[in-house]
Structure formats: C-alpha cells, structure tokens
Amino acid sequence: MKQTDTPALTIIFGATGDLAKRKLFPSLYNLFKKGEISNHFACVGVARRQWTEQQFRNHVRESVIAAIHSNEQMEEFLSHFYYQSLDVTNTEAYIELLQLANQLNTKYHLNGNRMFYLAMAPEFFGTIAEHLKRDGLTDTNGFSRLVIEKPFGHDLQSAKALNEKIRTAFRESEIFRIDHYLGKEMVQNIEAIRFANALFEPLWNSRYISNVQITTSETLGVEERGRYYEKNGALRDMVQNHVLQMVALLAMEPPIKLTTDEIRSEKVKVLRAMRRIEGQNIQHFFVRGQYGAGKINQEQQISYREEHNVDPESDTETFVAGKILIDNFRWAGVPFYIRTGKRLAKKSTKIVIQFKDIPMNLYYQTDQPLTPNLLVIHIQPDEGITLYLNAKRVGPYLDRTPVKLSFSNNRFNGINTPEAYEKLLYDALRGDATNFTHWDEVALSWNFIDAISHHWAETTEKFPNYEAGSMGPKQADQLLEQDGFFWWPIDYLDVDECK
Ligand SMILES: NC(=O)C1=CN([C@@H]2O[C@H](COP(=O)(O)OP(=O)(O)OC[C@H]3O[C@@H](n4cnc5c(N)ncnc54)[C@H](OP(=O)(O)O)[C@@H]3O)[C@@H](O)[C@H]2O)C=CC1
Ligand SMILES: O=C1O[C@H](COP(=O)(O)O)[C@@H](O)[C@H](O)[C@H]1O
Numbered sequence: 001m002k003q004t005d006t007p008a009l010t011i012i013f014g015a016t017g018d019l020a021k022r023k024l025f026p027s028l029y030n031l032f033k034k035g036e037i038s039n040h041f042a043c044v045g046v047a048r049r050q051w052t053e054q055q056f057r058n059h060v061r062e063s064v065i066a067a068i069h070s071n072e073q074m075e076e077f078l079s080h081f082y083y084q085s086l087d088v089t090n091t092e093a094y095i096e097l098l099q100l101a102n103q104l105n106t107k108y109h110l111n112g113n114r115m116f117y118l119a120m121a122p123e124f125f126g127t128i129a130e131h132l133k134r135d136g137l138t139d140t141n142g143f144s145r146l147v148i149e150k151p152f153g154h155d156l157q158s159a160k161a162l163n164e165k166i167r168t169a170f171r172e173s174e175i176f177r178i179d180h181y182l183g184k185e186m187v188q189n190i191e192a193i194r195f196a197n198a199l200f201e202p203l204w205n206s207r208y209i210s211n212v213q214i215t216t217s218e219t220l221g222v223e224e225r226g227r228y229y230e231k232n233g234a235l236r237d238m239v240q241n242h243v244l245q246m247v248a249l250l251a252m253e254p255p256i257k258l259t260t261d262e263i264r265s266e267k268v269k270v271l272r273a274m275r276r277i278e279g280q281n282i283q284h285f286f287v288r289g290q291y292g293a294g295k296i297n298q299e300q301q302i303s304y305r306e307e308h309n310v311d312p313e314s315d316t317e318t319f320v321a322g323k324i325l326i327d328n329f330r331w332a333g334v335p336f337y338i339r340t341g342k343r344l345a346k347k348s349t350k351i352v353i354q355f356k357d358i359p360m361n362l363y364y365q366t367d368q369p370l371t372p373n374l375l376v377i378h379i380q381p382d383e384g385i386t387l388y389l390n391a392k393r394v395g396p397y398l399d400r401t402p403v404k405l406s407f408s409n410n411r412f413n414g415i416n417t418p419e420a421y422e423k424l425l426y427d428a429l430r431g432d433a434t435n436f437t438h439w440d441e442v443a444l445s446w447n448f449i450d451a452i453s454h455h456w457a458e459t460t461e462k463f464p465n466y467e468a469g470s471m472g473p474k475q476a477d478q479l480l481e482q483d484g485f486f487w488w489p490i491d492y493l494d495v496d497e498c499k
Pocket of ligand 1: 013014015016017018019020046047048049086087088089118119120121122149150151
C-alpha cells in the first residue's frame with residue numbers, strides 16, 4: 001500500500017463549518033482509503049460549539065457519506081479524529097490544545113509534525129497564527145505548517161497586514177495559501193500540455209496566437225454566502241486568485257526545472273508584466289455585471305438583490321469580464337480575455353487558445369474565412385483537450401470542414417479524478433508548495449485588482465444588467481467585438497459533443 005510515510009497531526013480550525021464538511025473530511029477519507037496518509041495520522045477538529053468526541057466523529061462520518069457515499073474502513077478512519085471546543089480569541093484555550101497535540105503525538109508517533117488548517121473566517125487568521133506561536137504549538141521538533149484559506153486579504157494593504165501577522169509565526173516556506181483551482185487536474189495539466197509537447201511550445205506566442213479566452217461560469221448564485229460575497233464580489237472572489245493563476249500558468253516562460261521555486265518565479269514574472277489599467281481607461285478593459293431574475297434549466301431564479309443577506313440596492317458585481325495584456329516579448333499585443341460569473345447559463349471552466357489565421361485561403365469559397373485553429377482546455381466539469389483543425393470534406397470538391405481531435409480525461413482516468421482539495425491536502429502533508437500561492441503572487445495580483453476595484457467603488461453601473469441563465473451583460477461581448485473577436489460559445493466547445 002502506498003503511503004506518504006509523513007506522520008502528522010492535522011488541526012482543523014473551523015471543523016464544524018461548511019468547508020470542512022463538504023471538502024476537507026471527504027478528502028482526508030479518500031487519502032486514507034488510498035493509503036496516502038499513513039496510520040500515523042491524527043486530526044483534531046476545533047470550533048466553539050460544545051461537541052463531544054463522539055458527536056464530532058458522527059459529523060465526520062455523515063460528511064463523508066454525504067459527499068462520496070462510502071462507508072468502507074470508516075470506523076478505522078474515524079478513530080483518528082478528536083475534537084477540542086475552543087474560542088480562537090480566548091488566550092487560555094490554546095494550552096489545552098497543546099496538551100492534546102502532545103498526547104496525540106506520542107500515541108500516533110507523529111514525530112512532532114503539525115499542520116494547522118485555517119478553515120475559518122479570515123478575520124481570525126492573524127489571531128490564530130499569533131496564538132499558535134505564543135502558546136507553543138509551533139514549537140515542535142517536526143514540521144509546523146499553516147494552510148490558509150481564501151480570501152487572503154481584501155486588497156493589497158490588508159493582505160500585507162495579514163501576511164505580516166502570520167509571518168511572525170511561520171516562515172514563507174511553512175505557509176500554504178490555498179487556491180483550489182491549482183488542485184484541479186486540468187489546471188495542473190496546463191504545464192504538461194505546454195511543456196511536454198513539441199507541437200505547441202513553438203507556436204505559444206504572439207506570432208501564432210491571436211487571443212486567449214478563459215471562461216469560468218457558474219449556475220449557482222451566492223447561496224448562503226451573501227454576507228461574504230457582498231464585501232468581495234466576483235472580482236475579488238474569482239479573478240484576483242483563480243483566474244489570474246490560470247493566466248499566469250498559460251503565459252509563463254518554461255521554467256528551467258519543474259520545481260516549486262522555478263515555477264513560482266516564472267508565474268511572478270507574468271503577474272509583473274500584466275499591464276495595470278487605471279482610471280477611466282478601465283471601462284475599455286473591464287466590464288462588471290449583476291444578475292437579475294431569470295430562468296436556468298427551466299427553473300425561475302431570483303435576482304442577486306433579493307438573495308439572503310444581500311442589500312436590496314447592492315452594487316456588488318456577480319460577473320466580471322476583462323481584457324488583460326501582458327507586456328513582454330512573448331505576448332505583446334495578444335489579449336487574454338477572461339470572464340466569470342454567477343447564475344450564468346452553464347457551469348463550465350474552459351480555456352480557448354485561438355490561433356491566428358493562415359496567410360492565404362486556397363480553398364473553395366475563398367471569400368469566406370477558414371475556421372481558426374483552436375486549442376481548448378476543458379477544466380470542468382468535463383476534463384480534456386480538444387484541437388480544432390480544418391480538413392477536406394469528403395467528396396469531389398476542394399472544400400474543407402472543421403474537425404476536432406479530442407482527449408477526454410474522464411474516459412482516460414475514469415470519472416473519479418481526485419477532488420482538488422484531496423490533492424492539495426496531500427501536497428501540504430508532503431511539503432510540496434508548488435500548487436499553493438507564494439506571497440509575491442498574492443501581492444502582485446492584488447496590485448492589479450486594486451486599480452479596478454478602486455475605480456469601480458467610485459463609479460456606478462446600472463444593475464442588474466444580465467438575466468440569470470444568460471452569459472452575462474452584452475458589454476462583455478462588445479469587449480471582444482471591438483477587437484474583431486467573439487467568445488467561443490461554451491456549448492459548441494463541450495468535449496463530449498465531439499464527433
Ligand atoms: N465553504 C466553501 O465552499 C469555501 C470556503 N472558503 C473559505 O473557508 C473558510 C471557512 O469557510 P466556511 O467553512 O464556509 O465557513 P463556516 O461559517 O461554515 O464555518 C466557520 C467555522 O468557524 C468556527 N468558528 C467561528 N468563530 C469561531 C471562534 N471564535 N472560535 C472557534 N471557532 C469559530 C465555526 O464553528 P462554531 O460556530 O462552532 O464556532 C465553524 O466551524 C473561509 O475563509 C472561507 O472564505 C473558501 C472556499 C470555499
Ligand atoms: O473560490 C470560489 O470558487 C467557487 C467556484 O469553484 P469551482 O471549483 O466550483 O469552480 C465559487 O463558487 C466561490 O464563489 C468562490 O469563493
């Protein structure tokens with residue numbers, strides 16, 4: 001059986017919350033079943049409510065069953081779970097946690113290794129980190145790692161303040177900032193597609209690529225997260241982190257080695273090269289939207305302003321489209337279009353690389369342009385790659401027709417590709433920080449985003465400006481039309497539609 005052979009105690013702060021229930025416990029269970037966390041593992045759940053150990057174990061069991069409908073090895077798995085009721089703002093409480101950590105260290109032979117997972121509201125991140133150090137939890141003869149959830153700050157200034165606080169207790173190499181998109185199979189595949197194929201890398205530049213399109217659309221609204229979303233909006237919630245990380249992976253230079261530091265250093269260069277758009281100019285580059293009522297899959301949806309915990313006159317954006325320019329030798333003049341939004345027509349994340357037209361059309365109907373070559377990376381829910389080419393249509397005429405070469409990861413790896421959180425937890429336990437964001441990346445991303453959010457805070461938009469079930473406001477289409485492009489429709493691109 002495969003084992004990380006990394007004994008460790010995982011302490012989850014916010015263990016009774018939504019993220020722990022939906023993502024963390026099912027991921028730990030999968031790792032346990034696959035033998036990827038060893039028997040030398042223990043997990044302590046921390047939250048305020050006064051649960052017994054048994055109540056907590058029942059909660060973990062229910063969470064796992066609800067998420068992955070499996071009960072196998074469950075009792076053995078649950079026997080590694082403990083609970084500590086604690087208010088993280090209470091200075092006294094950490095002493096008991098330290099005692100429990102020490103006991104479990106002895107019982108499970110954990111070599112003093114500790115991973116602190118902060119699955120709580122961000123206002124607590126700094127306080128917890130400070131207490132962990134002050135009360136001796138980080139003072140261990142094994143490793144001490146902090147896994148920290150988003151949002152990492154609200155803007156550059158608050159992110160810096162948070163970073164300074166956590167850096168009093170943890171070195172940069174001990175901090176694992178989660179961006180769950182970096183745990184997705186096909187996001188990780190971007191590097192392999194680019195750097196393991198002789199076919200693409202020579203073409204991966206402004207001479208051959210006309211534009212890049214990244215769409216990450218959701219059918220969900222804000223669900224129970226209205227309070228959080230009101231303060232953040234789509235720009236901070238999705239673009240600052242997930243979308244810019246995908247841009248960086250697509251645009252970076254080949255690293256000299258596939259190591260954490262080399263990859264991060266190339267991503268940082270892309271984020272530095274992104275043109276910072278300011279003031280009135282922003283309206284030519286970025287579009288915001290907010291959903292009104294509408295239908296998705298025949299079901300009527302309410303408008304954003306009617307959602308729970310949302311201001312009925314809210315100006316928070318639930319949709320962003322933008323054009324990003326990367327001012328370096330490779331990408332000068334190539335627009336990277338991005339869009340993300342809630343209550344759109346379909347749940348889908350796709351990247352389209354559109355190649356430039358060939359210099360001359362020799363085929364029948366030369367007055368009509370050939371379909372451009374496209375490379376589509378399907379991130380979710382379908383996983384795969386499609387290459388759109390032109391081929392000769394069967395028959396006597398020199399006519400051509402578009403054809404697709406498709407690879408579906410679902411068919412290749414089976415449908416159960418590991419959940420992003422499972423991979424990221426595994427990486428953090430092994431100490432591999434490649435798929436976590438370095439502080440420099442976070443700071444540069446905020447610097448880019450702040451210019452837009454500041455401008456938007458000073459100006460208004462007529463909201464709502466798109467219907468639930470559509471693909472966003474019409475201004476998002478105009479953003480491409482002004483450059484002579486259009487968004488490739490996501491239905492047309494679906495991998496499973498391939499003939
Ligand atoms: N849920 C999701 O899908 C995602 C969440 N995230 C991030 O993960 C983090 C957690 O989110 P989520 O799980 O949704 O939040 P929840 O509100 O569901 O959970 C918050 C948790 O914190 C505990 N808590 C609150 N105050 C205290 C306190 N003073 N002392 C100790 N425990 C406390 C709560 O338990 P109790 O009330 O018992 O104290 C609960 O376990 C956030 O940073 C969020 O942005 C990121 C991506 C997705
Ligand atoms: O980080 C977040 O991501 C989810 C979308 O994640 P996905 O894996 O389902 O694409 C988004 O709904 C949420 O608002 C945001 O905080």
